[in-house]
Amino acid sequence: MSDLPQLILSGVALGMIYALLAFGYNITFLTSRTLNFAQGEFLMLGALVAFSISVVHKHNYLLGIGGALLIGIVLAVILERTAIRPALRTKSDVSWILATTALGIIARNVAERVWGTDDYRFPSPLGNAPLSLAGGAVRVLPQELLIIGAAAVIMISFELFRRGTILGKAVTAVATDKDAAALQGINVALIITLSFVISSVIAAVAGVLVGPLTLVGAGMGILLGVKAFAAAIIGGLESGLGVVAGGLILGLCEQFTARFISTGYKDTPGFVLLILVLLLKPAGLFGKRSIKKV
Amino acid sequence: MMPFRRYIPLLALLPFVLVPLFVSDTYIVHGVLAKVCIYVIVVAGLDLVSGYSGDISVGHAGLLAVGAYTSAILCWKLQWNWWGTVPVSILFTALAGVLLGVPALRLAGPYLAMTTIAFGLIVQTIVNESEKLTKGSTGITEIPRLRLGSLSLESNNFYYLTFVAMVLVLYLKRQVVFSFWGRAFEALKENPLAAECSGVSRYRFKLGAFIISAAFTGLAGALFIHLNKYCGPLSFSLQFSIDFLIMLILGGTRSMFGNIIGAFIVVFVPDFFNNIAEYQLMIFGGLLLFTLYFLPGGIIGLINLLARSVGALFRRRRDAVVTAATPRTFPGEQLSPVPEVAHQDAATMQLQAVYRRSLPAGTGSSGHEAAAALLKTEELTIAFGGLVAVNKLELDVRPGEVHALIGPNGSGKSTTINMLSGVYRPTGGRIRFADLPLGGAPHNISRAGIARTFQNVALFGDMTLLDNVLVGLHHTFSRITLLDLFTASPRARREERAARARAQLLLEFVGLGDLANERARNLPYGKQRLLEIARALAQNPALVLLDEPAAGCTAGEISAIDKIIGKMKAAGLSILLIEHHMDLVMNVSDRVSVLDFGQKIASGTPAEIQRNERVISAYLGAPADELPPAAAAAV
Amino acid sequence: MPILFPQKLFVRSRALLALAAVVGLGLSGCENKSTTPGDSSKPSGGSASTQDPVKVGVMGPYSGGSSPMGLSMRDGVRLAAEEINNAGGVLGGRKIELVERDDQATNERGAQVIQDLLNSQKVCAVLGPINTGVAQASYRYPQEAKVPYILNVTTGAWVNEHFKEYPDNYVFGLRANDNQQSELIAKEAIDKRGYKKVAILADETNYGQNGRALLEDALKKRSITPVYIGKFKIKDTDMTPQLQEARNNGAEAVLTYGIGPELAQIANGMEKLGWKVPIVGSWTLSMSNFIDAAGGNGNGAVMPQTFIQDKPPTPTGQQFVQNYVKKYNPANGRIPSPVSAAQGYDSMKILAEAINEAGSDDPKKLKTALENLQKPVEGAIAIYTKPFSADNHEAIKTEEINIGKVQDGHVVMETPAASSGGGANKPTGS
DSSP: OTTTHHHHHHHHHHHHHHHHHHHHHHHHHHHHHHOOOTHHHHHHHHHHHHIIIISSSSSOHHHHHHHHHHHHHHHHHOOOOOIHHHHHHTTTTHHHHHHHHHHHHHHHHHHHHHHHEEEEEETTTSSSSSEGGGGGGEEOOOHHHHHHHHHHHHHHHOOOOHHSSSHHHHHHHHHHHHHHHHHTOOOHHHHHHHHHHHHHHHHHHHHHHHHHHHHEEETTTTHHHHHHHHHHHHHHTTTHHHHHHHHHHHHHHHHHHHHHHHSSSTTHHHHHHHHHHHHHHHOOOOOOOOOOOO | OOTTGGHHHHHHHGGGHHHHHHOHHIIIIIIIIIIIHHHHHHHHHHHIIIIIIIIOOHHHHHHHHHHHHHHHHHHSSSOHHHHHHHHHHHHHHHHHHHHHHHHHHHHHHHHHHHHHHHHHHHHHHHHHHHHHHOOOGGGGGGOOOOTTTEOOOOOOGGHHHHHHHHHHHHHHHHHTTHHHHHHHHHHHOOOOOHHTTTOOHHHHHHHHHHHHHHHHHHHHHHHHHHTTTBBOOSSOOOHHHHHHHHHHHHHOOOOOOHHHHHHHHHHHHHHHGGGGGHHHHHHHHHHHHHHHOOTTTHHHHHHHHHHHHHHHHHHHHHHHHHHHHOOOOOGGGGGGOOOOHHHHHHHHHHHHHHHOOOOOOOOOOOOOOOOOEEEEEEEEEEEEEEEEEEEEEEEOOOOOOEEEEEEESSSSSSHHOOOOOSSSSSSSEEEEEETTEEOHHHHHHHHEEEEOOOOSSOOOTTTTTTHHHHHHHGGGGGTOHHHHHTOOHHHHHHHHHHHHHHHHHHHHHTEEEEEHHHEEEEEOOOHHOOOOOOHHHHHSEEEEEEEEETTTTTHHHHHHHHHHHHHHTTOOOOEEEOOHHHHHHHHHOSSSEEEEETTEEEEEOOOOOOOOHHHHHHSSSSSSGGGGHHHHHOO | OHHHHHHHHHHHHHHHHHHHHHHHHHHHHHHHOOOOTTTTTOOOEEEEEEESEEEEEEOOOSSSHHHHHHHHHHHHHHHHHHHHTTTTBTTTTOOOOEEEEEEEHHHHHHHHHHHIIIISSSSSEEEEOOOOOHHHHTTTTHHHHTOOEOOSOOSSSSGGGGTTTOOOEEEEEEOOOOOOHHHHIIIIIITTTOOOOOEEEESSSSSHHHHHHHHHHHHHHHHOSSSEEEEOOOOOOOOOOHHHHHHHTTEEEEEESSHHHHHHHHHEEEEHTOOOOOOOOOOGGGHHHHHHHGGGTTOEEEEEEEEEEEOOOHHHHHHHHHHHHHHHGGGEEEEEEEHHHHHHHHHHHHHHHHHHHHHSOOOOHHHHHHHHHOOOEEEEOOOOSSSBBBBBOBOSSSGOOEEEEEEETTTEEEEHHHHHHHHHOOOOOO
């Protein structure tokens, strides 16, 4: 079928959007066993800040990314201080899940008040003219290629950071054993804060990358946040590669279901797959199962 | 505990049934209060799962949809009377609860949160897409009017129905959580492994929590369609599931009034901020964060705290006289670790009376010399990946003997105990217990007659000492059904009383009788170990696996443990002991087996083992003949 | 023990702090006032103004996804109320007091706030809501309380359909309902433009699916079966599968029933696939979030339309647009949803006239007055002469609905009202 390459490409692009966002879940879950349910809202704020800078005030797109970076850091600190740290004390899953959700609700409302409730167009810096590939069989927006490339770059550079730098090794140490890491003189709290900063910055920058494809607005993050979360879980929250694979699986699953089964049930196979994966392999497709010592 | 006292809070609710007689505003009665009652039912169900059992559910709106649509479809398509649809709704939703609950058996935290989110979204998609059955997105408006005999239950009268349903559900919830079910939920939440090893079936009670929770939600669903005579898919959104969680946390978990306060706030507070509607979500999010940060017990926690403070203020004056007579000492500060001998001996005799367990046929008498082993492993092997942690272990424990298993760190002792208690599944070999093959989940092994303690103390820290032991006595309730609990049957009350008396006795046996109502986490370390032994004994075992019971204990505590082991032996129990304190081992053991690198290198009486060259070399890392005799003797 | 004490004190003081904050929050919420537009600008002078104000309920989503429509509607109502109050109010000097409630676009909230409006606030009429589901979950309360409920935006909810169950129908409609819209969409696409093969893309909400069903009926009358029917979800960002399927089935046009942002994704997706066929859809194609988000890709989309900001059909409409833009200063000078704003404005105007003619704010008398309005009302959309009658509660006639077209960021007239209602006309565009 001649449509197939196009369909696969749109599934991959969608999957990479999920993967970008899901990658942030992976980082904080490794260090703190928690993650940010407001990740979608952070993406939204990153996108809207960049929208204000690059589109409303007509500055450079890169300056917009810089703005998103900054807001990502600010948000991470707020998040870590108000939601994660208190929740870590209570050691209850419900409490951090709800605390970050609450922060998401607040973030959405703030965005509605600042930017209004509408969705806006965020013109791509690379233009909106689709490129024809493979002799016209596939048409792709330059922004989609940018997202696929950027997702790869972000993930590879994080892996390099983790393996090649002393700080990165500290992150791995905290992920493996908090107490042992603390005994080695690693400032565990700082590493956790750092992981949230990285995660939030990735989300905010993802917003700038995704915005030109999806429209930007206060409500843009909700669904993306949930889908990205599903992608992370399918692939395995503790595996960077798994998160990407999860995103791709979910994106392709959606597009193929919509095309060949039913547009109404578009999301369902992905979710059923998620439940099945978890029942058969609780750590996700690419997660490693650890043996708990008694 | 006075059985009557526990119903006082429920009775305190009853006057509220009269509200419609004094308030005619249908907005207050039908618009707010009836809705609150329905939401309370859902929140009470959610509380069982998330508050007591500790599993997060972000899918309860999906369950509510199942209940609502079941009732609505039966009313609309099959022209059923609504009252007839209620049991069907409850049943269907309970079945859906199984689907929602199965992932909870294996998952926790964000993983479980995501599967429940997925469950809710799938249900919403199905009702939206099944147009023939549900009218799709249009929703069902053909909801019949509600009557009871000649009484119309519309408008404000609807409140009576929802109120009665709410009180019923709150009553049922109380009956469940103030029973061995509630203890099982809490134990599984605090330490699933310890709970399972104490005889609590994770399978049954985790799923049970979800099923009861879903059944409540099914009832709420059947009522829900009458609220606005409308049942449409948009109602049952992810946000709605989150709202229920917010109600639960805001009000305070594990509290009837907390459930009510939470539901009331979420329903009513938005009406409070009408003039700043655009900022409502901000206020709400702030309120939630504030609660999580400052009020971990929710609003009801704050109220309780204030009530206690005020109460303490009044009591202080009175207590000033009393405290002089009875000084309160912190448990850990007691000088003598073991209560008076006379007291304890009485307890021991009681223990013997209660615990003369009739052993399965074929194991012979409980004498030391009996040839037939109570526990026997044949070529027991376990490998983690390429690492063989225990290799072809042959071990036997005879009835009534104390058998010590020693060896250097990492030699596979704890791993052996984990296999024997069902925590790890052996990769090879067999275990025979009382001449029958042994296997299965930890709670089955506990039932078969093997109890254990843990190297790293595994208690239920937030539960009282008495409740910790009662979890061990879980097996004594095997004949009590949910129906017994719901109806507070004499049998259920009798069993509960008997178990409590027995638990108290066991606490006295280990010398913790006067701390029965203290929380386990407040105990000093050594006493926690004693509590673990009491919990193990509660399981009515024939064999107790003690995993380093004296680790980290003071000399005084070790001697207490020494005595207790002696008494357990006197009561006819068999013991497999792992221990590094050689004095203790040599003192109490009848036989000793030594492990090194997963293999048994020696077995015999304590005296034989002390002379065994391989043992000495294993401990000191050198062939025995190269060691000076003094070093060998020191082992 | 002494060490424990300060900690306890700390806990207690934290708890007290918490209590203080909760009480404070409660108190701040207590100033639960409603707005009396224009009241401040004109201090009370006459003796009549000391009378109680006339309370009118306004409900819609003021936050969340459909709030562009909700807020436009509310602002339209506010504008009308302010003008009325500045001109001396109703019933010889009584002010209109708007009691605004956010239904958050959810059915349950909608049902709750309307009970608040009816039973606690005792409003004489309710204006709103936006979402079909909210209207369907809330209509029975005004029906039973016998208070007029003027649906001024939602197009899917029932109005005249209620006569069967409630002969004393208190629900009125001031919107181009979905029967009319779907008929006009079919007329534009099939009768006028002569397409034979069309695809329908509709969102999965009550609004989209109800519209989709009506659209299918309207096509059936013309012996046309859509070549493809696709669904999408709110906030979907990629429409590739749906568009591929439509293209493969040879659709000559895409008929849409959804709201702005997703419609824009359809237009953008078509551009990406390099497949350009006309979009004909419901009035939401005129929302600013469609026009902006689709940019050049939205050009040529046509939709039934009661009110076009750039070309108001009445002098009052021109005035209305000026005042709205001056007062609320919307982005790019464009009302987020001109249709919602204008219909909100007109619903308030009609209601005020009915109050005056009834000589009372008694809801039952109001209903009778609405059904027998004597004087014409100059609204933004039309001059209404006898908009309602005892057996017809729909104010807007199919003949009054224009067909608009998106052109370079604005909605322009494609087929004026009279001819679009009247029958085939020569196409004026491409």
